[in-house]
Amino acid sequence: MVEFKQQKVEEFYDIADELGSVSGGELFDFLAQKESLSEEEATRFIKQILEGVNYLHARKIAHFDLKPENIMLLDKTIAMPHIKLIDFGLAHTIEDGVEFKNIFGTPEFVAPEIVNYEPLGLAADMWSIGVITYILLSGASPFLGENKQETLSNITAVNYEFDEEFFSHTSELAKDFIRKLLVKDTRKRLSIQEALRHPWITTLQSKEETKLHGTKRTAVRQLKTKRLKEYTMKSHSSMPPNNTYVNFERFAQVVQDLSSAENEFSTLAMNYDSLQEDVEALISIYNEKETWYKEENENVRHELSQLRYEYRKVESMKRNLHYDISSVESGLGSLSGKYAELQSRYDSMTQELSEDLQLIQDLVDGFHGGDEGYCGGNFASVFTRDLNDSFMDLLNGSCSQDLLEGLKIQITDSQM
Incomplete structure (x- = not known):
C-alpha cells in the first residue's frame, strides 16, 4: 500500500489510469530479447519514464523505488510499446516545510541522501533515472559492488565511470545526461523538467550520423542487448521475481474499496x-425544562411552607377556640347552677311570701270585721300602715321591685 495520506489515494488511482494497465511484462526483459537496440530507441523509452515521473512530481509525489523491475510495458507486440511505472509501495507526498527521512529502496538504485539518512525529496527519483539510463545504455550497473555494503559505499562516494568497453559508441549527450543526474548535491541534480529539456531527450541524431556509423552500430547493438540480457538474468537470479504487475488490478480494486469506504465514512460523519x-x-x-422545574419546585416549596404555617396557625386558633368553648361551657354550667339555686330560692321565698301575704290578708280581713270592738277605725288604720311599712322593708331586702310593686298594689287595694 502507498504510504501517504488518505486523500491522496484517489489521486494515485487517477495516476494508474493515466499510465494505463499492465500486460507486456518488464521493459528490460523486452529489450533483452531484442536482437538490436539503438540509442534512439533507448532515448524514447527514457523519455517515457521521464514523462511518467513528471506526472508524479507535478503532484509533489516521489516514487522512491524506480528500478527496471518497476517499469512495465503496456503491449510488447508493437515495435515501440508504451511503458508504465508500477509499485507505489514506497511512494510519499513531499510537503513544503515538512522534513521526511527514511532508509528504503533497492540498494543498487537508491540516492546518496537515502543512504546517509538525509532529508528526502523528488530529486531521489532523478538519481534512480540516471542509474536506469546507465544500465539501459551499457548493460552494466554503475555502483553495483560485491556486496550491499560495497554498493552503498560506491553510491555515497559517487564512484562510477563510463567504461570504454561499455560506452565506446554512446553519445556524449547521453553521457552528459547521466552525469547531470548522478550528482550527490540534490540542488545541482537535474529536476524532472530540466531532464525533459535536456538535448539528449529533445533531439535525435541525424540520419547522416546514423548512415555513417551504420555498420559499427549493428555490432554495438548486439553487444548492448547481450549485456542487457546478462544483466537482466543476473538481476532476476539475485532478486525475488516482481509480480507487482500481476496484482495491479487487485491494487486498483483496493483503491476503489478505499474510496467507497471513504464516501461511507463521509456519510457517517455527516450523520454523526x-x-x-x-x-x-x-x-x-x-x-430549559430542568431550570423551569427547579423554579416551579422552589415556588411549590414556598407555597407548601406557607400552607404549613397557615395550617399551624389554624390549629393554634382551633385549640384556643376549644379552650374558650370549654371555658364558656364551664361558666355556663356554673351560671346554670347559680340560676337554679336562685330560682329555687325565688320559688321558696315566693311561696313563703304568698303564705305570709295570705296570713296578713286574713288578719286584715279580721281587723275589718272587728272594727266596732275597738276604738273606732283609728286602730285598724294605724295597724295597717305600720304593717305595710314593715312588709315593704322586708320585701325591699329580699324580692324584686316588680314583686314589691305588686304586693304594694295588692295591699293598697285591700286597704281601700
Whole structure:
C-alpha cells in the first residue's frame, strides 16, 4: 500500500489510469530479447519514464523505488510499446516545510541522501533515472559492488565511470545526461523538467550520423542487448521475481474499496454531525425544562411552607377556640347552677311570701270585721300602715321591685 495520506489515494488511482494497465511484462526483459537496440530507441523509452515521473512530481509525489523491475510495458507486440511505472509501495507526498527521512529502496538504485539518512525529496527519483539510463545504455550497473555494503559505499562516494568497453559508441549527450543526474548535491541534480529539456531527450541524431556509423552500430547493438540480457538474468537470479504487475488490478480494486469506504465514512460523519446537533438540541431543551422545574419546585416549596404555617396557625386558633368553648361551657354550667339555686330560692321565698301575704290578708280581713270592738277605725288604720311599712322593708331586702310593686298594689287595694 502507498504510504501517504488518505486523500491522496484517489489521486494515485487517477495516476494508474493515466499510465494505463499492465500486460507486456518488464521493459528490460523486452529489450533483452531484442536482437538490436539503438540509442534512439533507448532515448524514447527514457523519455517515457521521464514523462511518467513528471506526472508524479507535478503532484509533489516521489516514487522512491524506480528500478527496471518497476517499469512495465503496456503491449510488447508493437515495435515501440508504451511503458508504465508500477509499485507505489514506497511512494510519499513531499510537503513544503515538512522534513521526511527514511532508509528504503533497492540498494543498487537508491540516492546518496537515502543512504546517509538525509532529508528526502523528488530529486531521489532523478538519481534512480540516471542509474536506469546507465544500465539501459551499457548493460552494466554503475555502483553495483560485491556486496550491499560495497554498493552503498560506491553510491555515497559517487564512484562510477563510463567504461570504454561499455560506452565506446554512446553519445556524449547521453553521457552528459547521466552525469547531470548522478550528482550527490540534490540542488545541482537535474529536476524532472530540466531532464525533459535536456538535448539528449529533445533531439535525435541525424540520419547522416546514423548512415555513417551504420555498420559499427549493428555490432554495438548486439553487444548492448547481450549485456542487457546478462544483466537482466543476473538481476532476476539475485532478486525475488516482481509480480507487482500481476496484482495491479487487485491494487486498483483496493483503491476503489478505499474510496467507497471513504464516501461511507463521509456519510457517517455527516450523520454523526446531524445526530450531534439533535443531541445538543435535546440537551438544551432538557436544561430549559430542568431550570423551569427547579423554579416551579422552589415556588411549590414556598407555597407548601406557607400552607404549613397557615395550617399551624389554624390549629393554634382551633385549640384556643376549644379552650374558650370549654371555658364558656364551664361558666355556663356554673351560671346554670347559680340560676337554679336562685330560682329555687325565688320559688321558696315566693311561696313563703304568698303564705305570709295570705296570713296578713286574713288578719286584715279580721281587723275589718272587728272594727266596732275597738276604738273606732283609728286602730285598724294605724295597724295597717305600720304593717305595710314593715312588709315593704322586708320585701325591699329580699324580692324584686316588680314583686314589691305588686304586693304594694295588692295591699293598697285591700286597704281601700
